[in-house]
Amino acid sequence: MLDTVRQIETPEGVSLQLHAAGAVPRAHAWLIDFGLRAVVAFFLLVILGMLGQAGLGLGMLVLFIAYWVYGVVLEVWWGGQTIGKRVIGLRVVNADGTPVTLLPSVVRNLLRTVDGLPGVYGIGLVSCLMDPHGRRIGDIVAGTMVVHVMKRRAAGQVPNEAAEPPPVPLHRDEQEAIVAFAERARGLNEARQRELGDLLEPLTGRMGNAGLRKLVAHANWLLGRT
Amino acid sequence: MKQERFVALHEAAWMEVETWMRGTGRKAWSSALAEQGLDFPAQYRRICQHLALARARGYSHDVIDRLQRMVDHGHQVLYRPPAPRWHRVGEFIVAGFPRLVRREWKAMLIATALLYLPTIACLVLIHFRPDVAGMIFSGHKLDEFEQMYNPARAKIGRTSGTDVAMFGFYVLNNVSIAFRTFAAGLFFGVGAIYVLVVNGILFGGIAGHLDAIGYGGPFWRFVVAHSAFELTAIVIAGGAGLRLGYTLLAPGRLRRGDALRQAGSTGAQLVLGAFVMLVIAAFIEAFWSSVAAFPDSLKFGSAAVLWTLVGAWLWLGGRGRRRGD
Numbered sequence: 001m002l003d004t005v006r007q008i009e010t011p012e013g014v015s016l017q018l019h020a021a022g023a024v025p026r027a028h029a030w031l032i033d034f035g036l037r038a039v040v041a042f043f044l045l046v047i048l049g050m051l052g053q054a055g056l057g058l059g060m061l062v063l064f065i066a067y068w069v070y071g072v073v074l075e076v077w078w079g080g081q082t083i084g085k086r087v088i089g090l091r092v093v094n095a096d097g098t099p100v101t102l103l104p105s106v107v108r109n110l111l112r113t114v115d116g117l118p119g120v121y122g123i124g125l126v127s128c129l130m131d132p133h134g135r136r137i138g139d140i141v142a143g144t145m146v147v148h149v150m151k152r153r154a155a156g157q158v159p160n161e162a163a164e165p166p167p168v169p170l171h172r173d174e175q176e177a178i179v180a181f182a183e184r185a186r187g188l189n190e191a192r193q194r195e196l197g198d199l200l201e202p203l204t205g206r207m208g209n210a211g212l213r214k215l216v217a218h219a220n221w222l223l224g225r226t
Numbered sequence: 227m228k229q230e231r232f233v234a235l236h237e238a239a240w241m242e243v244e245t246w247m248r249g250t251g252r253k254a255w256s257s258a259l260a261e262q263g264l265d266f267p268a269q270y271r272r273i274c275q276h277l278a279l280a281r282a283r284g285y286s287h288d289v290i291d292r293l294q295r296m297v298d299h300g301h302q303v304l305y306r307p308p309a310p311r312w313h314r315v316g317e318f319i320v321a322g323f324p325r326l327v328r329r330e331w332k333a334m335l336i337a338t339a340l341l342y343l344p345t346i347a348c349l350v351l352i353h354f355r356p357d358v359a360g361m362i363f364s365g366h367k368l369d370e371f372e373q374m375y376n377p378a379r380a381k382i383g384r385t386s387g388t389d390v391a392m393f394g395f396y397v398l399n400n401v402s403i404a405f406r407t408f409a410a411g412l413f414f415g416v417g418a419i420y421v422l423v424v425n426g427i428l429f430g431g432i433a434g435h436l437d438a439i440g441y442g443g444p445f446w447r448f449v450v451a452h453s454a455f456e457l458t459a460i461v462i463a464g465g466a467g468l469r470l471g472y473t474l475l476a477p478g479r480l481r482r483g484d485a486l487r488q489a490g491s492t493g494a495q496l497v498l499g500a501f502v503m504l505v506i507a508a509f510i511e512a513f514w515s516s517v518a519a520f521p522d523s524l525k526f527g528s529a530a531v532l533w534t535l536v537g538a539w540l541w542l543g544g545r546g547r548r549r550g551d
Contacts, residue, residue, distance in 0.1 A: 057394030224228020
């Protein structure tokens with residue numbers, strides 16, 4: 001398949017679909033994280049700076065946490081998401097689709113050192129663009145990938161119409177196409193609906209709105225409505 | 227079975243699982259299960275079966291989509307990482323980490339040589355040709371070192387800063403170096419070799435120079451104790467980096483990607499161990515090594531104990547029967 005969806009078979013015998021995230025949303029998430037950490041670290045440093053030398057030592061521990069610990073702790077114990085990733089709707093998962101665990105998270109965050117070179121994430125960007133699943137070097141070595149968290153779309157309902165069986169037996173993919181059309185047709189404008197419906201004139205024997213109603217009736221029958 | 231009937235039949239169960247995952251699914255397993263009385267693993271397997279059925283029967287996109295989302299989400303909930311357990315952390319530090327260091331002894335040996343050979347070379351060179359120190363460091367830096375290790379100071383190894391301030395500095399600085407050493411090893415080991423050799427030269431250079439001008443006493447009294455943890459940790463992080471780079475060059479009988487993942491996982495464990503060692507080292511360095519008032523016997527006696535401790539830990543830790551064998 002020529003897209004970025006990765007199918008993974010689970011022990012339960014069904015496949016998971018992982019939608020690999022590309023460089024741009026990941027850069028957005030990173031920028032949010034970076035800004036957040038910079039602001040928090042800055043304010044903590046200002047406050048700790050008032051405590052004198054000892055505060056300075058604590059401040060360096062804060063910097064250490066912001067730089068090295070933040071990503072690992074949030075990814076492992078907050079469902080694979082840093083704050084930036086949660087805002088953008090990304091998640092880090094292991095190669096088998098399970099939530100990222102400690103060691104892979106440590107590896108991918110340590111190897112930011114490599115991906116970050118030269119300039120700002122130069123190697124990471126190149127790797128991300130070349131890899132079929134958009135992984136940077138750290139992800140490849142850790143065996144992780146960053147995926148989109150898919151939100152549920154509003155369910156499309158097939159409008160009610162007196163059910164009517166199609167005049168000829170239909171293949172399964174033909175049945176699926178008719179039901180999918182009936183579910184989603186309302187998202188299209190009427191002219192486009194009619195244009196698509198007219199393609200099935202050989203099946204429905206009608207053109208225009210009458211043909212559309214006929215298709216919806218077939219869809220109702222295929223869904224098992226009476 | 228037609229789609230509408232299928233949905234009507236299972237709608238209630240789906241709703242229940244969906245609400246459970248939205249709400250309590252985030253909480254800890256035990257409490258969530260106790261509250262809801264929902265046998266989630268069984269419910270999840272049932273949803274998986276429904277998805278497979280829906281696919282096979284060619285139900286509409288909408289139904290399949292909904293079930294797919296439930297499966298995706300449920301998979302995340304069911305296979306979440308286990309809660310951290312302290313006894314496993316302890317077990318790793320006492321047994322797992324030394325075992326791992328011994329397993330990677332070749333990389334550790336090379337890393338040791340890469341750090342200590344330049345150190346010794348610099349020491350010897352500067353002993354006979356003191357002007358070499360001026361080639362390694364700028365005059366300004368040399369002045370700074372001379373001030374830090376001036377025998378007249380009450381605190382060795384620094385010109386300003388309290389114990390806590392220096393602790394924070396050592397953690398940030400030394401741990402970052404160790405982490406970067408490991409990561410830079412991915413460039414075919416070149417990064418790790420570079421960091422190890424450069425640190426060896428710097429260390430040998432400082433030691434040689436201070437020895438040459440007669441400040442050797444305070445310097446050795448300062449470094450001898452915490453170096454047991456600090457230098458060993460740098461060697462281990464460097465060794466982990468070398469291992470990573472070598473795996474990229476020669477993956478052995480595995481595919482390169484798989485070999486890299488294994489080396490990455492091993493490396494992460496080694497680096498986590500080195501991290502613990504460096505925090506200990508920073509603690510000793512800030513609160514113990516810097517005190518100039520302790521007599522020589524105490525300084526060198528404690529250092530001997532620490533070096534023996536580190537050696538024995540790495541050499542003996544985790545030997546004998548493993549748990550579960």
